[in-house]
Amino acid sequence: MQVWRFVVFTSFLLSGFAEGKVVKDTRWMAPDKRFVYLSKFAFKIGNGSFKYRIKLGTHTNSPALEKNVTLPLLIFLDNHWIEVDRLPACERSKKVMTTRQVIVQKDNEWSPWVTGVLHQSIRPHVWYFAFSDCQELLGPTSGPFPVMFESVMLQEDGSQFSYELLGTRFAAAMQALSYIVMMLVFLKRELELMRTQPLHPIIQVLNVAILSSAAGSLLNMTHLFFYAHNGTGLTLCDVLSEVLSMLSQMLVTTILLLIALGYTLRTGDLAKVRVGSAPALPVVATVCVGHLVLVAIGNHMADDSRFKFHSNEGAIGWTIVCIRIALYAIFLVACSNTYLASPASRLQAFLRTYTIASSLYFLAFPLLFIVTSIFAPYLRHKIMSNGVWLVQIASLSWLATLFLIPKSQYFSVSSLGHGLLPSFRSWVRGFSKSLE
The missing domain is CATH 1.20.1070 (Rhopdopsin 7-helix transmembrane proteins)
Structure with missing residues (x-):
């Protein structure tokens, strides 16, 4: 009976329970380097989807926005990432595969969700997500300030496990x-x-x-x-x-x-x-x-x-x-x-x-x-x-x-x-x- 219970319990753990990955974190943007890496995700072959939202954290160095500001969410492919990482911060956008526009809210609230689909046809790929303000639209700051983000990733079959965890x-x-x-x-x-x-x-x-x-x-x-x-x-x-x-x-x-x-x-x-x-x-x-x-x-x-x-x-x-x-x-x-x-x-x-x-x-x-x-x-x-x-x-x-x-x-x-x-x-x- 004990063995049977163990088998049932193990089968439950291995069953297709609602898989999901949510990343909630904070990155710090330097005043002289307006580029921050956010997160990464490995999609398997097929169409993987993502959604992101961003807000500025509360900090003495955080810029005081008088109006909403639209900034790019930069998305890089793993084929280029090593080269991207070596480039100066504001030259990295030259290697970007695609972008989405994020509307940063002036009242330090979450931006509306931005969504997208990334396609892999030959092999799985790791996609890297970053946030940039190279035109300094956020305004001057006296020091590093927090950029908070939340992301949700989804494989084509509904799994939100990154490929390396499947x-x-x-x-x-x-x-x-x-x-x-x-x-x-x-x-x-x-x-x-x-x-x-x-x-x-x-x-x-x-x-x-x-x-x-x-x-x-x-x-x-x-x-x-x-x-x-x-x-x-x-x-x-x-x-x-x-x-x-x-x-x-x-x-x-x-x-x-x-x-x-x-x-x-x-x-x-x-x-x-x-x-x-x-x-x-x-x-x-x-x-x-x-x-x-x-x-x-x-x-x-x-x-x-x-x-x-x-x-x-x-x-x-x-x-x-x-x-x-x-x-x-x-x-x-x-x-x-x-x-x-x-x-x-x-x-x-x-x-x-x-x-x-x-x-x-x-x-x-x-x-x-x-x-x-x-x-x-x-x-x-x-x-x-x-x-x-x-x-x-x-x-x-x-x-x-x-x-x-x-x-x-x-x-x-x-x-x-x-x-x-x-x-x-x-x-x-x-x-x-x-x-x-």
């Missing part, structure tokens, strides 16, 4: 389902293992990583469900989904680094595991927290910016790539040191295999990030989100195989395969000692 609800549901199945399979194996010995703390950390991935996928599915309903989704669910996904990745990274540094291989005392002269876990934990902060900031700092098509695009993404490469360098040095300090041939054989497999994980995000940028903007979100999911589920499965199968190579050379294992409480005490 199909993401189904993908999110499948990702969540895969993590839930993984949790159930591993839980069964852990219960069998607990009959003979307590769970090692490193297995418990792996459990938290799997749980974080599952919770993040469920929150993402919830966000997309509400997004289809109200056009904006649930911001809290969206942010938490990204943070939990990154937390899972950071926990996997922590596990890989600790093992490379010799934890469970050469020592079971976490306080003795060090990066150079510094205790290992605080160093790794600091990097992880930095990752999470970057994701939380980057997820909505430029949510509808002109360059962003997935959550890690832009400067935030490049920063994460640099951090991952730095962590990979630390990992390689740690593996080398542990290898040289390990006389046992079985342990050295394991470390060789472990280094190769872990390298794939460390390099996956940087490579995926770079490869994704090669593709058309409207494909990047799907490639990035599905790529991260595949890498994460593969790494979690691999680690679970190492930790939960007594016949695994790691199990035979580590403290997991020996009698007395530390409790999670003692593991926490080891962390506390490493901070001293």
